[in-house]
Amino acid sequence: MKRRTLFAAATAVATLALTVPAFAQETLKIGAVGPKTGPLAGGAAVSFWPNVQLWAHDVNEAGGITVGGTSYMVEIIEYDDQTNPGETIKAVQRLATQDEADFILAPYSTGLNIAAAPIFQRYGYPMVTHTAISDQIEDLSNKFPNMYFLLGGATGLAGGVVDVLTDMREAGEIGNRVAMVNVADAFGIELASVGKPQLEEAGFEIVYETSYPLGTQDLSPVINGAKDSNPDAFVAWSYPPDTFGLTEQAQIAGLAPKAFYTAVATAFPAYAGRFGAAAEGVLGAGGVYADGDQFKEYAARHEAVTGAKPDFWASAPTYATFEILHQAIEGAGSTDKEAVAEYIANNSFETVIGPVDWDENNSNAKYWTVGQWQGGVFKGVASTGRDGAVAAMPKSGWE
Amino acid sequence: MDILFTGLLLGGTYALIAMGLNLQYGMARIMNLANGEFLVAGGFGAFWFFTAGQVSPLLTIFIVAPVAFAINWLIYVVFLRPLVKRAKSRGQLEVDAILTTFGLAFFLVGLTLAFFGGDYFSYSYLARPVTFIGETYALNRVVAFFAAVVICGGLWLWLTRTRAGMSIRAIAVAPDSARLVGIDVPRLSALAFALGGAVTAVGGALISTFLTLDASTGVLFTLKALIIVIMGGVGDVRGTVIAALMLGILETFVATLIDPGLTLAAAYLLFVAILLFRPQGLFGRRQA
Numbered sequence: 103m104k105r106r107t108l109f110a111a112a113t114a115v116a117t118l119a120l121t122v123p124a125f126a127q128e129t130l131k132i133g134a135v136g137p138k139t140g141p142l143a144g145g146a147a148v149s150f151w152p153n154v155q156l157w158a159h160d161v162n163e164a165g166g167i168t169v170g171g172t173s174y175m176v177e178i179i180e181y182d183d184q185t186n187p188g189e190t191i192k193a194v195q196r197l198a199t200q201d202e203a204d205f206i207l208a209p210y211s212t213g214l215n216i217a218a219a220p221i222f223q224r225y226g227y228p229m230v231t232h233t234a235i236s237d238q239i240e241d242l243s244n245k246f247p248n249m250y251f252l253l254g255g256a257t258g259l260a261g262g263v264v265d266v267l268t269d270m271r272e273a274g275e276i277g278n279r280v281a282m283v284n285v286a287d288a289f290g291i292e293l294a295s296v297g298k299p300q301l302e303e304a305g306f307e308i309v310y311e312t313s314y315p316l317g318t319q320d321l322s323p324v325i326n327g328a329k330d331s332n333p334d335a336f337v338a339w340s341y342p343p344d345t346f347g348l349t350e351q352a353q354i355a356g357l358a359p360k361a362f363y364t365a366v367a368t369a370f371p372a373y374a375g376r377f378g379a380a381a382e383g384v385l386g387a388g389g390v391y392a393d394g395d396q397f398k399e400y401a402a403r404h405e406a407v408t409g410a411k412p413d414f415w416a417s418a419p420t421y422a423t424f425e426i427l428h429q430a431i432e433g434a435g436s437t438d439k440e441a442v443a444e445y446i447a448n449n450s451f452e453t454v455i456g457p458v459d460w461d462e463n464n465s466n467a468k469y470w471t472v473g474q475w476q477g478g479v480f481k482g483v484a485s486t487g488r489d490g491a492v493a494a495m496p497k498s499g500w501e
Numbered sequence: 502m503d504i505l506f507t508g509l510l511l512g513g514t515y516a517l518i519a520m521g522l523n524l525q526y527g528m529a530r531i532m533n534l535a536n537g538e539f540l541v542a543g544g545f546g547a548f549w550f551f552t553a554g555q556v557s558p559l560l561t562i563f564i565v566a567p568v569a570f571a572i573n574w575l576i577y578v579v580f581l582r583p584l585v586k587r588a589k590s591r592g593q594l595e596v597d598a599i600l601t602t603f604g605l606a607f608f609l610v611g612l613t614l615a616f617f618g619g620d621y622f623s624y625s626y627l628a629r630p631v632t633f634i635g636e637t638y639a640l641n642r643v644v645a646f647f648a649a650v651v652i653c654g655g656l657w658l659w660l661t662r663t664r665a666g667m668s669i670r671a672i673a674v675a676p677d678s679a680r681l682v683g684i685d686v687p688r689l690s691a692l693a694f695a696l697g698g699a700v701t702a703v704g705g706a707l708i709s710t711f712l713t714l715d716a717s718t719g720v721l722f723t724l725k726a727l728i729i730v731i732m733g734g735v736g737d738v739r740g741t742v743i744a745a746l747m748l749g750i751l752e753t754f755v756a757t758l759i760d761p762g763l764t765l766a767a768a769y770l771l772f773v774a775i776l777l778f779r780p781q782g783l784f785g786r787r788q789a
Binding site: 137138139140141143144146147148151283286312313314315317318319320321322323324326327342343346347350351353354355356367370372373375376377378410 | 503507510511514610614618619620621623624625628629630637638639640642711712713715716717718721749752753756757760761762764765
């Protein structure tokens with residue numbers, strides 16, 4: 103599953119046709135590894151692959167990456183890892199040794215990034231992750247000094263939900279009763295285990311709690327169980343197919359608490375596409391400064407180039423990690439991996455999600471945690487220090 | 502009561518998933534690992550017609566069915582018939598068919614990805630509650646359940662009451678002897694395979710009204726279908742239906758009364774138990 107993008111080929115042809123290039127032009131080989139098949143392919147098709155395409159387009163359109171008077175066009179070498187950590191490792195290894203890629207974009211999702219981190223480390227590639235959420239960031243960054251994190255940690259993500267619920271409770275919009283469910287997969291289990299103590303500490307009573315296997319085809323027992331517990335808030339640490347399934351089942355069963363939260367994929371355009379006006383007021387993981395010009399401009403370009411809308415969570419940070427790589431190569435004035443890694447470590451960056459700098463664990467400390475569908479747009483309502491949050495509003499039924 | 506009905510609805514879904522494979526494996530003797538891909542393709546057809554032209558998935562199935570039938574017919578004639586001819590034993594045919602259809606599955610996934618991308622096929626259709634004896638159920642699931650009843654009932658009648666159906670069952674039991682009594686084995690095998698593909702695609706179209714599919718989810722459905730077909734007994738419509746319903750009710754029972762996290766464990770426990778006590782499946786014949 104190897105595909106070199108047409109951009110590089112097209113630019114090469116253009117260069118030949120002109121015969122007098124303005125100045126020496128070369129190519130940087132950039133590796134991209136992610137799921138095109140397997141369980142996470144659906145998510146990667148929304149948040150990851152279109153951004154790879156968009157970034158290559160943007161860079162080449164603007165004349166490439168400039169390093170000391172030479173512009174480098176980027177050529178993307180893509181591999182499908184089938185959502186299989188073993189394949190991710192093999193693909194990164196192949197990019198490093200056989201394709202001799204100059205740089206490799208971080209893979210998609212927490213698990214695949216953690217799997218690939220030792221290989222990135224071994225070959226000295228800087229690894230700016232876009233979709234890795236973990237509470238092991240401290241351990242990971244100690245072990246892999248070239249690994250960076252943009253999307254935040256599980257504690258922060260769960261904490262954002264607790265903050266939003268606490269605010270709503272203080273405003274008298276909801277009571278104390280929370281039904282919490284999670285998908286029995288790495289993400290769901292970690293979020294549930296850090297979310298529960300935080301909820302209890304904030305004085306919430308967990309009236310219903312359960313997990314369900316990934317790929318469950320009928321979620322009505324979960325929703326019925328939650329409904330029978332009569333909650334004021336419903337929180338699901340869910341993955342894409344079940345985010346849709348839980349929402350639809352809640353509509354059918356009439357589970358309509360004032361706060362309804364589902365995690366991954368709530369921020370996808372397909373969510374609003376499917377549920378329409380009923381999505382109004384649904385809380386979900388992520389969020390962006392949706393009214394900010396930076397995001398609006400990015401979203402318009404994303405749609406024009408890839409034909410699809412970006413999501414309201416991981417899309418922009420994913421693009422931001424590519425921007426960071428771009429800026430670091432130019433800033434370091436070198437295509438040497440070590441020099442670029444060094445530059446990333448010691449600088450802050452201006453990106454599509456705003457300024458990014460690193461805390462002591464190589465992590466971007468300011469990230470969005472909770473968003474809410476308001477008027478057809480998924481707006482950030484809670485973050486750990488980003489500008490542009492709007493107030494969360496109570497959900498009023500599914501109509 | 503609630504558990505029973507929810508379980509029956511889920512069982513109906515499972516019957517839709519498994520029935521096509523039963524026809525292909527049981528009757529046409531092709532272990533089709535690309536079965537799930539046709540289910541996804543049917544779902545994609547429904548999604549596409551619904552989003553592009555607001556065509557109800559219940560009408561789309563009348564487009565999906567003949568198209569899937571034709572494509573499966575072609576696949577059988579072009580790729581699989583040479584295997585059938587070449588195979589010296591049923592075992593060899595099975596191995597060859599598994600390898601071929603495994604490759605076909607990859608090809609179909611790649612094709613879908615290349616043309617339509619890997620995004621979710623997600624839309625909302627008949628996501629309305631219906632109330633029955635004080636409990637609410639999703640209308641799209643109820644509709645799919647009744648469609649499953651119609652499809653399975655139709656297949657059952659066709660297989661038992663018509664000459665073609667009878668001949669196909671004869672092929673399922675003894676393909677070599679069937680030829681001796683004047684049954685056109687190659688043609689009817691192709692028919693059974695194509696019909697299986699059509700049933701699967703229709704199932705996919707119906708299921709897509711409440712499940713979220715993407716290009717690479719097919720294999721999950723192939724696995725589920727395989728379990729149900731083997732539990733019910735290869736080549737028996739009744740077995741598939743009963744196994745699907747048992748699985749649906751068991752999973753709902755466990756999810757409601759014990760813990761949703763244990764549904765998979767319960768399903769596989771049932772599978773193991775059936776295989777221990779009836780290795781040939783509920784309605785299967787002992788291999789001679």
